[in-house]
Amino acid sequence: MRICVLGGDGYCGWAAALYLSRAGHEVAIVDNFLRRQWDFELGVQTLTPIQPLADRIRVWQELTGKSIELFIGDVADYDFLSSMFEDFQPDTVVHFAEQRSAPYSMIDRKHAVFTQVNNVVGTLNVLFAIKEFKPDCHLIKLGTMGEYGTPNIDIEEGYIQIEHNGRTDLLPFPKQPGSFYHLSKVHDSHNMMFACKIWGLRATDLNQGVVYGTVTDETSLDEALINRFDYDDVFGTVLNRFCVQAVTGHPLTVYGKGGQTRGFLDIRDTVRCIELACLNPAKAGECRVFNQFTEQFSVLELARMVEAASRKMGLHVDVDHLPDPRVEAEQHYYNAKHSKLLDLGLQPHYLNDSLLDSLMNIAVKYQDRVDTSVFLPQVNWRNARNRRSKLQAAAAIAALESKS
Template sequence: MKIGVLGGDGYCGWATALYLSARGHSVSIVDNFLRRQWDHELGVQTLTPIQPLSDRLKVWHGLTAKQIELFVGDVTDYEFLSSYLQTFEPEAVVHFAEQRSAPYSMIDRKHAVFTQVNNLVGTLNLLFAIREFNPQCHLVKLGTMGEYGTPNIDIEEGYLTVEHNGRRDVLPYPKQPGSFYHLSKVHDSHNIMFTCRAWGLRATDLNQGVVFGTMTDEVALDEGLINRFDYDEVFGTVLNRFCVQAVTGKPLTVYGKGGQTRGFLDIRDTVRCVEIACLNPALEGEFRVFNQFTEQFSVLELAHLVKTAAEKLGFGVEISHLADPRVEAEEHYYNAKHSKLIELGLEPHLLSDSLLDSLINIAVKYRDRIDLSSMAPQINWRKPRNERRPQPAQTAPLGLSEEPFARPEGLGEWSDPRWVAEDCETAGAQSNTRPRSVPRAFPGSARG
């Protein structure tokens, strides 16, 4: 089918665009490269040396003969967005084109206002453009599990059946987001739900957990297709940060007690979930919500998983607890439902030792690009104005227990398949317990 990927130059967007293209869909990317601009603003960069989008698209075309169309522009520009919808005529648009970092939104007032206005206006524009020019188009919107917060009851998928004073209704699940970014997603969800009801639009809100992993089958084809690996305090995710800390001999920095529990998923599941949503569109007027994650972990559990995996590879790892810069419950009940995508065919890639090995080995591979200064939390949720400035870069040796500065024993070159986990999928196993499929490494790439 014809699928537009808005924000297709970002971490999830890029992997999704390639996956959908590989699966035979006609794909276009819309992006304005704002995500790359934020790296410059913050003085940080992805650990992996991502190429300019135009180069990436050429590599993809060279390898697969598949063309991904590129539309450069901003979704907050209605004229541009309308023209895109009329030109490409997508059957589904996957909307990743938002500012997606909670810490970024908490820097100060300007960043909070930017995040909310940018995300809100982009999504409003998209709703109006779909209604005006392509009302059958299915909106697949990236939400976040963070919209729900951490209630003391089970989290359902979007809606909650409530019995109250002898009456009953199915209501939108109450939202308790924990940052101006998460709030922007809640605002979006309400706006989208309204237009489904008022205008009969069809929409799926993918309330995604924290994504881990860098490799998908497609990205693994060539280093020129390499995806982002963000580990800095602003755009980095906790698992990436832990891996970088582990290989540089720095303690894994757990915020507070580390009992913060969240849903997580492998990026290979992100791309599959998006395809599942596209292939099974919401009905006219339906606002459908899927909780898009496969496993729950607490931050401390993740730290211990990384510690164990890194120690097996020869790194000495400590865990330290920092004062939590965020305002969040450090210990809480958490049980979030996530069965709808499984019912539609998702086969989860659960977090495994082999995947952790692969992530750690990416950190090893690009150790020269590690900037330790970028990981220290500088953005305090309790302050309305954080004077965050890029810190002088601080490089670090490898943190091997026995042989500091040396490559862990047995690790080969980039294209060594041991840098990504083994493919060990077993047909017939239960979907949520089955061993997981993992991507191949770049096969003999000449790059990097």
């Protein structure tokens, strides 16, 4: 297949592009390096030293003999996207190219507007480009489990059968997104459903859980292929942050009671899910939804797991409960269905001791690159205007340390 990976310089996109290339597909990467710019803006960097994209691709080609085409540009720029479509003629587009941090979207008005414009316009452009240049192309779009929120009923995969006043219908599952970022994903989902209905496009909306892990079979072939490992308060994910905090002797920062429960999956399962979606495309006119995660954990459960892994390494770790900067339920019912990818053949890698050890070892290996001033949350949902400066964070860290 000719598969175009939008956002292929990012965390999921890079791992997926290599996996699909190794599996024998013709792969193109599209990216405009926004993610690297956001790191500069926030004064953060991935724990792992990622290489420039052109170097990564060159090393991949030298090692495997497989080439990856590269298109540098903005998905939200329709002229650029059109020329890419005309040139590459993808059979499948895998769309990762969005601003994906909830805290980033909650910094202030500017960041909320940017997130929604970048994400919603980008996805609209992809839908129009498919319609105009390759109507049979299958769109695989990354959504998020966060679109559903935490309802007090089981979460279905995209649609729910509802009976109302004696009549029944299969309707989109109600959405209760928890940030302006999550709202952008809900808007995307509606636009995709609508485009499939009116133009007969084929789309798969992958409502992904939180991804952990850095290593895949492909990225481990050479240090130059290493993937991102984000642990900061804005782009970092909770498990990464806990591992880095444990290794550097800082308390694990649980927000509130820590009962917030979410779906999680290993990056090795992300890439396999993408492949499964590519190989089993949606039908013309179909906008199907898969819940893409393998296990659910509460934040406190993850903290306890990292605490136990640390103890095995001879590290003493405290767990600290900070006021929750987000507006969210700190304890709630959560049971989300996730059988459709398993039915297609996904064999999950579950979070176990050896995976936790490998995450901790990455944190140990790159300990010199850790910036402890980005551990604490600096974006509060209750503020319309957050200042996020590294100086403030350093002061807050010092206060936390003196307390513990």
